[in-house]
Amino acid sequence: MSLTVATVNVNGIRAAAKQRNELNHGILPWLDATPADIVLLQEVRATPEQTEATLAPALASGWHLAQAEAAAKGRAGVAVLSRARIDDVQVGFDELPGAEEFGDAGRWIEAKTAGITVASVYLPSGAENTAKQDEKYRFLDVLGPYLANRAASGEEMVVGGDWNICHRRADLKNWRPNRKKSGFLPDERAFMDSLLGTFPDASTQVGDATDAGRNGNPAGGVGDFFGAVDYTPGRVAQARVAGGAPGDPQWFDVLRQLHADEEEGPYSWWTWRGKAFDTGAGWRIDYQIASRPLFERAVAAWVDKAPDYDLRWSDHSPVLVEYN
Numbered sequence: 001m002s003l004t005v006a007t008v009n010v011n012g013i014r015a016a017a018k019q020r021n022e023l024n025h026g027i028l029p030w031l032d033a034t035p036a037d038i039v040l041l042q043e044v045r046a047t048p049e050q051t052e053a054t055l056a057p058a059l060a061s062g063w064h065l066a067q068a069e070a071a072a073k074g075r076a077g078v079a080v081l082s083r084a085r086i087d088d089v090q091v092g093f094d095e096l097p098g099a100e101e102f103g104d105a106g107r108w109i110e111a112k113t114a115g116i117t118v119a120s121v122y123l124p125s126g127a128e129n130t131a132k133q134d135e136k137y138r139f140l141d142v143l144g145p146y147l148a149n150r151a152a153s154g155e156e157m158v159v160g161g162d163w164n165i166c167h168r169r170a171d172l173k174n175w176r177p178n179r180k181k182s183g184f185l186p187d188e189r190a191f192m193d194s195l196l197g198t199f200p201d202a203s204t205q206v207g208d209a210t211d212a213g214r215n216g217n218p219a220g221g222v223g224d225f226f227g228a229v230d231y232t233p234g235r236v237a238q239a240r241v242a243g244g245a246p247g248d249p250q251w252f253d254v255l256r257q258l259h260a261d262e263e264e265g266p267y268s269w270w271t272w273r274g275k276a277f278d279t280g281a282g283w284r285i286d287y288q289i290a291s292r293p294l295f296e297r298a299v300a301a302w303v304d305k306a307p308d309y310d311l312r313w314s315d316h317s318p319v320l321v322e323y324n
Contacts, residue, residue: 005320006040006318009161009315014046014054017054024312028055031055038118039080040161041079042161045076046077051065068107068109078122080109090111096145098138101138117155117158121161122161123164124164126164126183128227129227133228145236147251151250156297157291159289165189168201170284172282180218180226185226187224193244197248253287253288255288255301264280269286294323298321301319304318
């Protein structure tokens with residue numbers, strides 16, 4: 001049976017649902033029209049009661065909702081919308097070391113619906129040379145082992161979300177001046193290598209001749225953890241650095257796997273500022289990664305980009321994958 005999954009950072013569900021102009025009535029008409037059976041939401045930034053009120057027309061039409069609210073009001077928040085019943089909801093990670101920091105952070109929710117396991121994830125955005133970057137590195141130290149454990153279960157699972165990392169140069173229009181910026185730092189990209197491998201490249205792009213240029217990567221190399229303030233890589237991070245990219249990964253970046261030949265994008269985020277959307281200066285930071293059993297069912301993947309700046313209801317565009 002065909003199943004379509006979407007993931008989108010809504011940049012505040014109440015803002016996303018507002019009518020912005022005569023032609024842009026927000027996310028609600030999109031939910032009516034989308035082929036998606038499941039929609040994974042990030043940066044909901046609302047209480048469950050506020051989300052239910054905002055999405056009342058969609059819920060009345062048959063959508064089901066599960067949400068993980070952030071303890072910090074007006075921050076983060078992730079959710080699952082499904083046309084099927086949602087069961088076995090888990091908020092946060094299990095008892096892995098360091099997981100307690102993110103238990104009520106509104107950054108991870110998973111559940112079973114429509115015959116598969118789904119998770120919505122919202123990674124910390126990070127900011128180089130601030131405590132936010134330390135938080136991001138700590139999150140990676142929990143997320144990596146957790147996903148390794150889940151892959152070992154052999155279940156059909158998809159993790160969709162705003163990863164706040166561009167894995168490859170093709171994922172960032174203006175990659176060269178962003179090499180010292182959070183979202184394209186060597187250890188962030190190396191984390192994606194450790195999870196997904198280096199497809200479609202034979203080896204990592206991090207630190208290669210193009211990446212380094214004539215003077216080397218200004219953010220250093222893998223293992224330097226550029227941008228950290230007090231973060232000290234522990235056993236998990238050290239093992240990740242030493243292990244590099246697996247030759248036989250168990251998680252797959254579905255859109256990249258199905259669009260291996262694209263030299264740019266397809267991007268999913270453009271700043272509201274300036275002309276980034278109009279000039280195509282985007283970032284691909286929204287991913288659906290699927291376990292091997294589910295990835296083998298993937299037949300199509302695309303970014304549902306608005307045709308015009310004024311028709312956007314978020315600074316992110318939904319990323320959709322059809323599984324047969």
